Amino acid sequence: MLIGLASTKGSPGVTSTALTLAAVWPRPVVLLEADAAGGDLAYRARAAHGGPVSAHSGLLRLASELRGGTPDADAITGQAQLLACGVSLVPGVSCAAQTRGMGGIWSTIAGACTVAQVDVLADLGRLERGSPLMPLAAASHFLLPVASATLESVMHLSESLTDLMGALMIDGPATIVPLLVGPDTHAARDCADLDDVLARAGMPTEPTLPIPHDPKALARLEQGEQATGRLGRTLLLRAARAVTTALLGTTTDTATATGTGTGTQTGVGAA
Numbered sequence: 385m386l387i388g389l390a391s392t393k394g395s396p397g398v399t400s401t402a403l404t405l406a407a408v409w410p411r412p413v414v415l416l417e418a419d420a421a422g423g424d425l426a427y428r429a430r431a432a433h434g435g436p437v438s439a440h441s442g443l444l445r446l447a448s449e450l451r452g453g454t455p456d457a458d459a460i461t462g463q464a465q466l467l468a469c470g471v472s473l474v475p476g477v478s479c480a481a482q483t484r485g486m487g488g489i490w491s492t493i494a495g496a497c498t499v500a501q502v503d504v505l506a507d508l509g510r511l512e513r514g515s516p517l518m519p520l521a522a523a524s525h526f527l528l529p530v531a532s533a534t535l536e537s538v539m540h541l542s543e544s545l546t547d548l549m550g551a552l553m554i555d556g557p558a559t560i561v562p563l564l565v566g567p568d569t570h571a572a573r574d575c576a577d578l579d580d581v582l583a584r585a586g587m588p589t590e591p592t593l594p595i596p597h598d599p600k601a602l603a604r605l606e607q608g609e610q611a612t613g614r615l616g617r618t619l620l621l622r623a624a625r626a627v628t629t630a631l632l633g634t635t636t637d638t639a640t641a642t643g644t645g646t647g648t649q650t651g652v653g654a655a
Contacts, residue, residue: 385503385504385525385526386494386497386498386503386504386506386520386523386524386525387405387503387504387505387506387524387525387526387527387528387631388506388508388511388520388521388524388526388527388528388558389401389402389405389505389506389507389508389528389529389530389563390508390509390510390511390521390527390528390529390530391509391510391511391529391530392510392511392529392531392537392540392541392543392544397530397565398419398507398508398509398510398530399417399419399423399424399425399507399509400602401528401530401563401565401595402415402505402506402507403415403425403429403469403471403602403605403606404595404602404605404620404621404624405505405624405627405628406471406472406473406505407469407470407471407605407610407611407621407624408611408616408621408624408625408628409503409505409628410628410632411502411503411632412501412502412503413472413502413503413504413505414460414461414464414472414473414474414500414502414503414504414505415471415472415473415474415505415507416443416460416474416476416497416504416505416506416507417442417443417473417474417475417476417507418443418476418493418506418507418508418509418517418520419476419507419508419509419510420480420483420509420510420515420516420517421479421480421483421509421510422476422477422478422479422480422482422483423443423475423476423477423478423507424476425437425467425473425475425476425606426439426442426475426476428606429467429468429469429471429473429606429607429608430467430468430607430608431465431466431467431468432465432466432467432468432470434468437465437467437473437475438465439475441462441463441464441465441474441475442463442465442474442475442476442477443463443474443475443476443477444477444482444486445463446459446460446462446463446474446493446496447486447489447493449462449463450489450492450493450496451489451492455492455493455495455496455499456496456499457499457500457501458500458501459496459500460474460496460497460500460502460504461500461501461502467608468607468608468610469605469606469608469609469610469611470610470611472502476507483516486516488516490516490517490518490519490520491519493519493520494519494520494522494523495523497520497523498523506520506524508520508521511529511544511548512544512547512548513547513548513550513551518551518552521548521551521552521558522551522552522558524558525558525559526558526559526560526561526631527552527558527559527560527561528560528561528562528563529541529544529545529560529562529563530562530563530564530565530595531562531563531564531565531578532564532565532566533564533565533566533567533570533574534566538577538578538581539581541562541578541582542581542582542585542587545560545582545585545587545589546585546587549587549588559590560587560588560589560590561589561590561591561592561593561627561630561631562578562579562582562589562590562592562593563592563593563594563595563627564578564592564593564594564595565595565596565597566594566596566597567596567597568594568596568597568619568623571594571596572594574594575591575592575593575594576592578592579591579592593623593626593627593630594623595620595623595624595627596619596620596623598618598619598620601615601618601619601620601621602620611624
């Protein structure tokens, strides 16, 4: 299963949100930093061995290996590195110039994500209709646009989704589940307000899910603390678990959710 997370103008923390979800994901998962502007988790997080994230594996090497070949189920995991917080990360490029040098390999990368033996959370960064990352967005089973609880961010999200919908329909519509980052005390009201804005714009989105703004818990995660114990009981990690439950469903087994078996899917967007 491929899950894309994207930001729009004025939106905060799509990378932080992706890292948090990956830390509590209940199934094997890899976090792919695909942001066209460059990834930054290599500078913000520590590797499991205690040192920096290695520059010898990541998105650039993945693109190199996929050129001229058919994606296989191990392509994504082969470039993943384990972070101290327990997340498997495929580090992104260091700058936009490297992204431009990758050319039209993104459709192949999307194919590698969809055939991977693990779930893939792809940090798409700021996503626009002309972005080279549109193949990843279009191939996503779930697209999670991240907005902040401000009027400008909400309006930018609505306008961006309106522009993106045509392109996202190319390979079949992803299930769009907005995530709203903001104060936990206002979460229910803020999510309802965003749902109302999107409904008025005719956007076929699922109900918005809240992510608390909790920089202290995020810092602990980036510093290598795993999402268990006291950190796992913070508002941020509890909300992230609620998002995974909404997406995957509490009774959805791996085979069903990845389309490789039979059964009943109970998560967001289930028929």
